[in-house]
Amino acid sequence: MQFRLINQDSHSKARLACLRVGQKVVETPVFMPVGTQATVKALSSEELGKIGVGIVLCNTYHLYLRPGQSVIKKLGGLHHFMNWDGLILTDSGGYQIFSLSSLQKTTDEGVIFRSHIDGSRHFLAPEKVLEIQRILGSDIFMVLDECLSYPVSYRQARGALERTLRWAKRTRATWGESEDKGLFGIVQGSAFRDLRKRASEELVSYQFDGYALGGLSVGEPLSLRREIIEYTTEYLPVEKPRYLMGVGTPGELLEDISLGIDMFDCALPTRIARNGTVFTGEGKKNLRNSQYKDDANPLDLDCDCYVCRNYSRAYLRHLIQAREILGMRLATYHNVYFLTRLMEKAREAIKRNSFERFKSEFMEKFEEENKKLDLKKEG
């Protein structure tokens, strides 16, 4: 895996870079749509390609449980299975084990848990998690980590972090020096600066291909999250990618890019789409709102996506109200397109050293409309 910095914005920590695994390249900052079960919900791989998505995230936990990595291997690996020729980052499953499954026991050896699907009992060690990702045929691998919710005590956070670091060391030891794929460590430590520092420094000493910020977007206040991102990135090497897990919304993406984040994933943009909420340059719009009942406009007046070129807000609203699959498809397509274009524009702005201006202009229009919406709701 290669990561090459192209430009560092002169007025923020935003950076433009090029991430390459084998013959596949994406430019960062990049948003990775979430394809939990080997499909970005409601979209086909062909549509992702048309939108210009270059990398998706798949969930190791889900695919391990169903259909199982051996099935996917037999079908030629995850790329072939889902007919996707872009990059795939697989998470470690840590977050899902600690949030979805009924957890049985965590030891230094690994985690014993019960499947959320059928209650079956499983044991996953960090080495096994790496092996599963290898069998899936991922491009970028994540190490197993112990995820905590927010808030937790210092003692809890330190305990989980120490185990996560031991797991990271073991995982790194089984990773070959000449591997052409990428392996990322995950910085934990909750909201404790010294733990985040310790985690960063220790992981960096193991020399991973990239560093993820984990344990965020789990309920902490936004201002605290930004603070954590700000000080944690200081301990991370400039020349390696930084991946903020579980973020986010258009505004958060831009804020965190200006703090030096390169990669993002989040299920929210596709989840809210299925419920009828779409992004536009003028803020989020909830299509269930009756004001769109006979609105002939496209979802976003400034968008040139396939949905905005062919369908009206009224039609989308009708489909969402009638719980039609096509409504979820079209809204998801638009939201993923919106974020993909937003990242593209962000990269162009970084290239021109005008990222902060781009961000403020976008936020002003986007947030103002959202505030109006919130006021309406309250009123």
Add this chain to the structure above:
Amino acid sequence: MQFRLINQDSHSKARLACLRVGQKVVETPVFMPVGTQATVKALSSEELGKIGVGIVLCNTYHLYLRPGQSVIKKLGGLHHFMNWDGLILTDSGGYQIFSLSSLQKTTDEGVIFRSHIDGSRHFLAPEKVLEIQRILGSDIFMVLDECLSYPVSYRQARGALERTLRWAKRTRATWGESEDKGLFGIVQGSAFRDLRKRASEELVSYQFDGYALGGLSVGEPLSLRREIIEYTTEYLPVEKPRYLMGVGTPGELLEDISLGIDMFDCALPTRIARNGTVFTGEGKKNLRNSQYKDDANPLDLDCDCYVCRNYSRAYLRHLIQAREILGMRLATYHNVYFLTRLMEKAREAIKRNSFERFKSEFMEKFEEENKKLDLKKEG
């Protein structure tokens, strides 16, 4: 509306014809996918176009209740609303009123019923039903009919039929002579030959653009249905299209084509797709079956559709098991493609006067595999 016979098969009653409304043409026999709520469930209009679908059916009852014909009119009509430039046939809503809504009262004037969505009270007269279809901007209109389930008494069937015929007469009277769209009458009469005869003859005397066979596919035995189709079509003019409502499966389509049916609609092919059942030349396959768990083959070895060219049975099975929208999309795409190609092949066979041979060859392969499946289930 024009209907021009191209060829009459020499060994069966199957016929090849050309149906034209304005500039839009489809060849018959034709299968019309059902787009109840202005969308063929799980598919986009663009996909229907790519598959080669030339005509879809939309439900007047559903669109009248939601979003309402005035919304659709404001959005430029049903074609523009759903971005569909093929033909649209709208049903009369009769079947839905009598099966979905909580029916309040049927009089000679019309029907009073409560919406299945919100319980609101509505009155629809046959003239109003025509008006709604006009506002929707349909290409082919159906007259309001009183639908009965099976079995019913002779007395019930006769009563409903007489009302249906009075409604048909009134509807026909409000239809302009020079209209460029099509208006179809619906032959009712349950399983009573004299009622079917009377219905056919009376409707034919009113001179509709086409004749539908209604009140079938409502629980009657298959052999009885074929018998009814056989004698009813004898009373219908050769030069007008015959539309069998609510049918069907690949085998039924071919059987009924050989009895002289030109048009079909049915929600089953798309509904079973969403549940994981797909058509293949070797019979239906239920993807939930564990035998497909790691099956790298396409759904149908002889199919060249987008799904069969790009995805495996194993991937489709995984998506269906995981209740992923993409699974429903891909299975639906394949089934609609399968039926569209089947109708194409049927038309080619009629052209070559070899429809019966084509039918037997298809059925032998298709039914044999289905029988094997059934035996397995029992065993």
